Amino acid sequence: MTVITIGKAQDNDYIIDHPQVSRHHARLVSGEQDCWFLEDLESSNGTFVNGAQIARKRVTPTDDIRLGKEYQLDFLAVLKSKNDYSTEFKALKKVYDDYTREKVRIQSSNQFKTRLFQSLPFALPGIIGLIISVTGDSNQGWVIGSLLLTVLAPVGGIYLGARQSAKIPQQLQDLTNQFKIDYVCPKCGTFLGDIPWESLRNKKHCLVSSCQAKWVEE
Numbered sequence: 001m002t003v004i005t006i007g008k009a010q011d012n013d014y015i016i017d018h019p020q021v022s023r024h025h026a027r028l029v030s031g032e033q034d035c036w037f038l039e040d041l042e043s044s045n046g047t048f049v050n051g052a053q054i055a056r057k058r059v060t061p062t063d064d065i066r067l068g069k070e071y072q073l074d075f076l077a078v079l080k081s082k083n084d085y086s087t088e089f090k091a092l093k094k095v096y097d098d099y100t101r102e103k104v105r106i107q108s109s110n111q112f113k114t115r116l117f118q119s120l121p122f123a124l125p126g127i128i129g130l131i132i133s134v135t136g137d138s139n140q141g142w143v144i145g146s147l148l149l150t151v152l153a154p155v156g157g158i159y160l161g162a163r164q165s166a167k168i169p170q171q172l173q174d175l176t177n178q179f180k181i182d183y184v185c186p187k188c189g190t191f192l193g194d195i196p197w198e199s200l201r202n203k204k205h206c207l208v209s210s211c212q213a214k215w216v217e218e
């Protein structure tokens, strides 16, 4: 269980110098499954969540929290005073999932197009041959055209297929570059590598020695 005390006095974890904030105004207490409870410590001007005065209430980062009626409390900033970055860390799960899904999508769609470009031309002379046999038109132009296609179409197909597969590295490069910007420790900004989010969660905190941000509420 983590307790973060909030108020004007210097012995608080999160110190606020504001006329409406009491010396020991309120505290945040961690509950089960990453939730937080805000408790008023019999402050002079009261503690408010979304406009209603509270004694104890579960709070989330989207709540409007006020100490007295004027001072708006920055919930995430309070957590950071204890080096707690669990809210931002949780959001990284989506970043990792999106990255792996997009990578697979790019690779498989390119493989499909590459194969299509390479195999389609081989079918063309057969189709022409079929047309000739059905129409019974043995015009020489058709025959020569069909022979030319037999030679040229596969060459074109191989060219297009090669060009398509050359697009993969660029698309993957763009994806990886963005991933390196987004998949970083929320405190120190260090790239977390191509490591699944679940594995990082098991580490619980940043491995950069000067950072040590807590990724998981303990």
Ligand SMILES: [Zn+2]
Pocket (backbone or CB within 6 Å): 185, 186, 187, 188, 189, 190, 206, 207, 208, 211, 212, 213
């Ligand atoms: Zn860090």
